[in-house]
Amino acid sequence: MLKDEENSKYRSVIKNTLEFNPEVLKRFVNFMSNPDEETALFQFGKGDKYFGVCTMMVTMPGLPMFGHGQIEGFAEKYGMEYRYAKWDERPDWDFMRRHEREIFPLMKRRHLFAEVRDFLLYDFFAPEGYVNEDVFAYSNCTGDERALVIYHNKYASARGWVRTSAAYSVKAGEGDKRRLTQKTLGEGLGLTPEGAYFTIFRDHVTGLQYIRSSKELCEKGLYVELGAYNYHVFIDFREVRDNQWQQYAQIANYLNGRGAPSVEDVFKEILLQPVQHTFKELINANIFRRLIEARVLQADVKPDQTIMEEIEQKMVNLFLEAKKFSGGSEEEGALAKEVRQKLEVVLRLPAISSRFPWGDAKDVTKEKLTEHPITWWTILSWxxxxxxxxxVNQKDFPELSRSWIDEWRLGKTILDVMSDLGVEEEPARRSVTLIKLLTVYQSWSEEKKPSRVLDSILKDTDVQQFLQINRYNDILWFNREALDDLLWWLMVLAAVEISSDPQRPAHQGARDLEDCYGTIQRLKEAAKKSGYQVEKLLAALR
Incomplete structure (x- = not known):
């Protein structure tokens, strides 16, 4: 019946059984094919319809039964008299992996689905008031565990409410007398019909968590919109009582029915909205494009002051929100002016980079600053x-800034913008890792000894990730190209930091840059001698 989408007939079978005696459902053997029928692959395909019906098969009371070769995606029909396969078929690994993700974890919870004492089949009420027979919705419970399964077995869209169960029979006194009764969704899931309670649950299919008012679930039910052959298995139900700050009410209003990887994390997202809003005023595709267009190609020309003033004001706003969120007290205007000074140096890099001691990296520098947009997106984000x-702290701020990239989800915002700009995921993630480590080591130029510079950065997990450090045959190895890239970035960092310091005389700045270049060169020479081994790299600098 499910193959031919005779959904009302199948629902009638279940409803009639429930009205007669729900215990009969435990005797059902649920299967998608048997040796006398075409294979499950032939009947249901390999898409959402197959997995929707398969989900029903393993979450209904009774005994689920897979056909021979069903999980592997075999198409040959096997009769009872077959002694061996006649077709040369190979397992469909993608099909099998989807079983591993979506079906097998449910089979490990068969204790939740196998019994009928708390099983309820629900009617799915469309907004127009009729019952949509193409949607199967049912719940079950055992102990503190609860589950709600919803499947739309039709090539169409559906929307509506899961609110009231179909009638089922219960014992009425002594003997065999039985009476019909119904329950609401709230009763079926054991929810508290009070406004202070909220229900959090997870969709097994997507992994997303949802939050709903328990009172709304009890009175109105659960509103769901379904596409063709869409299905949900809502599990891990738990109720929470709201606090005096109405934390869960805020989360529910903010999500407005949407799912989230973690409901609790959403509250932090709400608190971070002011910081995120001001950060996105700076980190967005439009600003990046405008700043790249504002690059200066001639040494005696200054960047466009209009955009410089705009960025400075946006930085004032960002520092102000950071102060509010962190309880800091430093003056945001002065901090924004420092960033503006560095931005001016950054935008002039194409024109003034020839003055810096790049050595054999001169051509690489020119190429990166003129032909690689991701270089600019990285340095601007940093x-x-x-x-x-x-x-908060003028002295130990690098580590704090680095931690906020994660805690305030600034790294995710940068990733999203790079995605908008067409950067693939792996280079974008590598860029964010680079931004983090450059933030921590922004003052590396103050350390004159190469060995101390290297000792310091190699202890950092972000650096280890960036350098692709790995152990093979009990030896730690690093990627030479990654180290060259990191050293180039450290030199850029030194150039920006030193050149933007208004208190540093020009001749002193030139000497400091030469010292930094000398440190970088000694690190490069040590890398050449090391054979890409971390221990030998460290030994070469001792």
Missing amino acids: LFVHALGKV
Whole structure:
């Protein structure tokens, strides 16, 4: 019946059984094919319809039974008299992996689905008031565990409410007398019909968590919109009582029915909205494009002051929100002015980079600054995050700024913008890792000894990830190209930091840059001698 989408007939079978005696459902053997029928692959395909019906098969009371070769995606029909396969078929590994993700975990919860004492079949009420027979919705419970399964077995869309169960029979006194009764969804899931309670649950199919008012679930039910052959298995139900700050009410209003990887994390997202809003005013595709267009190609020309003033004001706003969120006390205007000074140096890099001691990296520098947009997106992102910690502490701010990239989800925002700009996921993630480590080591140029510079950065997990450090045959190895890239970035960092310091005389800045270049060169020479081994790299600098 499910193959031919005779859904009302199948629902009638279940409803009639429930009205007669729900215990009969435990005797059902649920299967999608048997040796006398065509294979499950032939009947249901390999898409959502197959997995929707398969989900029903393993979550209904009774005994689920898979056909021979069903999980592997075999198409040959096997009769009882077959002694061996006649077709040369190979397992469909993608099909099998989807079983592993979506079906097998449910089979491990058969204790939740096998019994009928708390099983309820629900009617799915469309907004127009009729019952949509193409949607199967049912719940079950055991102990503190609860589950709600919803499947739409039709090539169409559906929307409506899961609110009231179909009638089922219960014992009425002594003997065999039985009476019909119904329950609401709230009763079926054991929810508290009070406004202070909220229900959090997870969709096994997508992994997303949802939150709903328990009172609404009890009175109105659960509103669901379904596409063709869509299905949900809602599990891990738990109720929470709201606190005096109405934390869960805020989360529910903010999500407005949407799912989230973690409901609890959403509250932090709500609190971070002011910071995120001001950060996105700086980190967005439009600003990046405008700043790249504002690059200066001639040494005696200054960047466009209009955009410089705009960025400075946006940085004032960002520092102000960072102060509010962190309880900092430093003056945001002065901090924004420092960022503006560094931005001016950054935008002039194409024109003034020839003055810096790049050595054999001169051609690489020119190429990166003129032909690689991701270089600019990386350095601009770093520029806007590297000094955030100064609102709290002017001395130890690099580590604080680095931690806020994760805690305030600034890294995710940068990833999203790079995705909008067409950067693939792996280079974008590598860029964010680079931004984090450059934030921590933004003052590396103050350390003159190469061995100390290397010892310091190699202890950092972000650096280890960036350098692709790995152990093979009990030896730690690093990627030479990654180290060259990191050293180039450290030199860029030194150039920006030193050149933007208004208190540093020009001749002193030139000497400091030469010292930094000398440190980088000694690190490169040590890398050549090391054979890409971490221990030998460290030994070469001792």
